[in-house]
Amino acid sequence: DLMGEYVNSRLFNFIAWAVSRSPVGEAVNISVDISDQAHLNINIRDQGDRVDDIDHIFDPEHATNAREPNTNELGIIIARKLLEMMNGTVVLNDTTARGLETTIQLPARPLRG
DSSP states (O other), rough: OHHHHHHHHHHHOOOHHHHHHSSSSSOOOEEEESSSSSSEEEEOOOOOOOTTTTGTTOOOOOOSSTOOOOOOOHHHHHHHHHHHTTTOEEEEEEEESOEEEEEEEOOOOOOOO
């Protein structure tokens, strides 16, 4: 299904970003659940460094430490906008001393029987 492929490619952007943020040998954890029969929740947890300015990570104009966003960061900026166009949300949360959790919520479609 075309919509499924479209969503998969957006999710790939966030998974690639989590992998690129995590040190070699560390895990990236991904979990999926349906919260209330209407929303699909995807959680991606990496082991990367803390993000200094998490509120502006999706702002392409806001370069931190005098550097431009890398390819994976540009990918999540675009992917977030496209997921929002599908009535989805993307939320970033710092976890502990290391790591970031990305929560993506999308409207769930009923399964065809």
